[in-house]
Amino acid sequence: MATANKDRSMELQKQMIADHYKRLEAAPETGEPVVYTFVPGNLTELIRSFDALPLLPEINALQSGMRGKSGEFVVAAEKMGHSEDVCTYVKCDIGMAKSGNVGPTGTRLPKPDLLLLSYTGCYTFMKWFELLREEYKCPTVFLHVPYQGDGSLAPEHREYFVKQLKESVIPALEKVTGRKYDEERLRASLRLSAKSEDDLVAVLHSAKKKPSPIDAYFGAVYYVGPIFSAFRGTAEGSEYYRSLRAEVEERAAAGLGPVTPEGPLDDQKYRLVVEGPPNWTHFREFWKMFSDEKAVVVASTYTKVGGTYDFGFRHDPDDPLGTLADYCGGCYTNLNIPSRIDMLVKYIQEYEADGFLINSVKSCNSFSAGQLLMLREVEQRTGCPGAFIESDLVDPRYFSAANIRNRLESYLQMIDARRAERVR
């Protein structure tokens, strides 16, 4: 049964996260080393190959947003002197650290043994860990991932990346964990990653079907959760993606749509592509606005910040360090604006979307700077008008439900009008 399968993948994910946070909480006693790092371009397989536990501050921030805690954390950070203008993920994290460092699942978060700073696709990450380094007084290792300014990762950039892994990142991990680098272990993990990536891509591609069995934005943020965070390359991660794929394929075969917080969305009136991260503080309300209108998202760019697997990239166990370079270099916000435009155009065409929408978040220059030009270009190239809405990631003060609902409704009415014209 589709529902039973769905429950299984959801249950699996819940369990994996709960176990992981418990292990993190116990780390000061068990002695498991903890490495803080970021989602885009994370080196989970490498970290895990040293038996260290990854902890991702962005995930804590977004989870705090979903659980209604982020507002107070952001305000706490502003009271400490952080500007109201800067990225709210950073402020949410700092506010949380200063308020006892209790994580989203209610467990206390351990201090990092190492800050692994890789700033794929965003310079704010660099400031974030400079700030955390002051807080935790722990070692920081920097991994400079060059941007794809020309639309691809140049061979010299790949070489530069691998050199840094060998010369600084691996030695730093060896030092804090007391273990030697084990390439065979890394390869085994990368093999599992590639398998999960196949499964995830099958899930994402299923949205080409009508009706789409998934929501590729609101639903898919759950689907990418394990692979973007601590579980890529792990046995439990692999099992999660195997069951998720089975569940989605079953739903697709039965001609069913995704299950939204408001129930199943089988009767789909609009197929949309979305650019930009979601708002987390009103996530369900935001999703409901779409499902109320019977709008399903068939592809999104946000779900590619932790890897652009649907364009063919797979971790390659035969080139364990080089593949990490390719992975990091190819994360969505590390792509230049022309590549980002190409991606949206492809999504609209390949997923036969009726429209596309940009959610521009105040926090994030990496995403937002350039989105208005992207809107214009995608409109021109596809002949499909887009919608533009604004909100924030985890600052509830910037979510205006009425504005967003109005914008969405009038956009969908415009799609109706265009359809009617085509019928005439």
Next chain:
Amino acid sequence: MISRAGIVDWALGIFEDLEFGAARAWLAEGPGRKACGYLPVYAPREVVHASGMLAVGIHGGGDRLEIIKGDAFYQSYICHLPRSVIELAQTGRLDFLSAMLFPSTCDVIRNLSGMWQVLYPDVYVRYLELPQVQDQATGGAFWEGELRLLLRELGRVSGRPADDASLAESIALYNTARGLIRELYRMRREAPWTVPTEELYLLMRAGEGVPVETFIEKARAYMSAVEAEPGQRKDRSRVIVVGAFCEQPPLGLIKTIERAGCYVVDDDFLLGNRFLDTDVSTDNDPVRALAGGFLRHAVSSSIMFEPDPEGKRNLMRQRVQAARADGVIFAAPSFCDPALLDRAMLRAGAEADGIPCIAFKYAENSAQFQQFREQAGTFADSMKLWGDS
């Protein structure tokens, strides 16, 4: 001898000319000449110069440009600089540029490089990834490779590819310019009444829009004029201004700070022109020397990773001591993540060291200075009181 006022007027003319007349005039002087723009903060202008092109700093439109088209490209919560740069471009004011360099200053400038690729496909666009890894073998080799690539590509654009000799010559010229800038900053530090920041800033700003040879000539003339007309000492507090390394404050704001009773004795305005703080060697391989110069001598700033865990905490104390300043004015552009996130660390370090600080935000087109005047005035007075007590 040219008078101080004459040089300042010349610089003001260049600064205020949003049509980039000086650069256009240079282009018109010789057939086939080309110009290359660069965004803040640091671009290797030696490479542009050696490729036979004029390097032109694009620092936005300040408070003299009405934004009509630029706002259609940027949301309200993005700093002002890119919208005025787009405005300049969309109104044809940058159509004399054959190439544009976008250094890895922040995500906004990074994304602007891609926007340029879309909007101006005939212009050579290069995103310049500065090396964040500071050892020679890794970061140095990377940056050297980037510089070699840039040299090759700019050579193609200009039709006058550089060789080692021409690059060494360009490096020598920029060493001279950097030396003069260091000297001007020293003079201001030693006797700030002789080199008002308003004048120094205009001279620096003009230097971004004219050939480096012209800048050198004017800077020397200015120094002679200062000797001849040193100006009058006033009783003011000595401050450093921190955070204005990219989007520039309006000139009115710089004047306001000084007129409110402060001598600016160090700042990070137009920081790119002194990012390398010592001469670059012209012996041996000039590309390697330029790359090495960046790694060894790049100043501490918000756009580079700070490898020293205590670096941010100590930076204000070091700069205040070096400039013998009484306090710090944190002045950052609104919505500037690098400056504003750094501010928290820098200010905490300064305050822990008992250094008086104030902080405000501006936009390049801020027009009301009353609030800044009051804040800076009270600050200057309070520093005098503390200093006397």
